[in-house]
Amino acid sequence: MMVGKCVALVVIAMILVASGAHADSSRTARIQAALETWLSSRSSAEKVTGVAAYVSFGDTGPAIEAFAGKVGSSPQDPPIRQGTLFQMGSTSKSFAAALILKLEAAGKLSIGDTLGKWLPQYPAWKDVTIQRLLNMTSGIPNYSETEAMSRIWIGDPTRDLTAEDLIALAYPAGSGDLPTSGGYHYSNTNYILAGMIAAKVAGQSYRDLVHRMIIEAVGLDSTFYESGAYPVAVTDRLAHGYFDNPACSDYQPKCIKPWNLALIGRDVSGMSTSWAQAAGGAIADARDVDRWMRAVFKGHVVPPKQQAEWMALVSIKTGQPIADVAADDPRGFSLGLGRAILGSIGAHWFYQGETLGYRTLYVWFEQENLMITLQTNSQPAAEADKLHDLLGSIYDIVRDAR
Known part of the structure; x- marks a missing residue:
């Protein structure tokens, strides 16, 4: 279902959540206007119908919460409002990292352990360490870029896949194997494997670990896995999500017809998210994304030793520390x-997680104790994606008001 060129802007909230101090009403109105302006200008190009923003100025507030547009393209669809949910995409990879590090802190494993120790059923990858899975230097191919994955999305979209099903899409079979890589290579397969390790070590399903050790432990009341x-x-509560990305897969070097072409225009909200699992299958609202990521960056999730491991960087350019x-x-x-240098605003922690019809973006401005989180309901082509422009506009409003 495609979104028309004219999208009604339905503004239903400019909510100040204050603890002691009140956010300036003019600043709130300007942030609301920024959402409306962005949605009006990008609705056609990005096939987006609504956007949510959460801007927090400290661990307990104050904060500004704002929404524009609707949950879908139908005239009957309601407005985006507080509690509207979006798929988190790869921002929820941090759940897998947190579980591994919590298990390490409990003495159950080490991030230096190999796949051969915990998942010996995958001997081709036996020497890869857990750390290399989590920092994307394993060289393991990405199952979600395969033609087989695209066929499932298109032809069997409600099928619930297991973690083993996903690994099988990328595991070498001896003929027609996917290319391996050196250095840094983004692969969702890494996080499916990490989730499997966490479940095996803990003796519980990955789903139950997320609920017990993350959602309940941190008090996330609008986060689900x-x-x-x-x-x-x-x-x-989930907004509709629209796929509009004509890009070819990483494994289509001489691409003429993208494998995902038949997905373009679809509302993917009814598809099974089992294809993402530990690589990005969680659902949340923007406020809970803020709450979780603040806990991560403030060191409230794992002990200091594991926190240092969590923040240790490799270069995306070289794969080296x-x-x-x-x-x-x-x-x-x-x-x-x-982490990246984001233009004139300098170096900051950030992530934009995507699934087939959703984007969740946060940036953590540590020195200013500021976090900006945005969620919207489409996946456009990379060159059409201007969600960072909205984040920049909001940051400018906040900076000018200080």
Whole structure:
């Protein structure tokens, strides 16, 4: 279902959540206007119908929460509002990293352990360490870029896949194997494997670990994770999501017709998220994304030793360890977290997680104790994606008001 050129802007909230101090009403109105302006200008190009923003100025507030547009393209669809849910995509890779590090802190494993120790059924990858899975230097191919994955999305979209099903899409079979890589290579397969290790070590399903050790432990009341189908109480709150990305797969070097072409225009909200699982299958609202990521960056999730491991960067350019990003090496990746020099605003922790019809973006401005989180309901082509422009506009508003 495609979104028309004219999208009604339905503004239903400019909510100040204050603890002691009140956010300036003019600043709130300007942030709301920024959302409306962005949605009006990008609705056609990005096939987006709504956007949510959460801007927090400290661990307990104050904060500004704002929404524009609707949950879908139908005239009957309601407005985006507080509690509207979006798929988190790869921002929830941080859940897998947290579980591994919590298990390490409990003496159950080490991030230096190999796959051969915990998952011996995959001997081709036996020497890869857990750390290399989490920082994307394993060289293991990406199952979600395969033609087989695209066929499932298109032809069997409600099928619930197991972690083993996903690994089988990337595991070498001896003929027609996917290419391996050196250095840094982004592969969702890494995080499916990490989730399997966490489950094996703990003796519980990955789903139950996320609920017990993350959602309940941190008090996330609008964050949800299921390895298969979500309950109606969650899906009823989920915005519709639209796929509009004509890009070819990483494994289509001479691409003429993208494998995902038949997905373009679809509302993917009814598809099974089991294809993402530990690589990005969680659902949340923007406020809970903020709450979780603040806990991560403030060191409230794991002990100091594991926190240091969590933040240790490799260069996206070289795959080698770096102390921090720099002008000549501006992008780094740690364990499920990204860091980059973001234009004139400098080096910051950030992540944009995507699924087939959703985007969740946060940036953590540590020195200012500021976090900006945005969520919207489409996946466009990379060159059409201007969600970072909205984040920049909001940052400028906040900076000018200080």
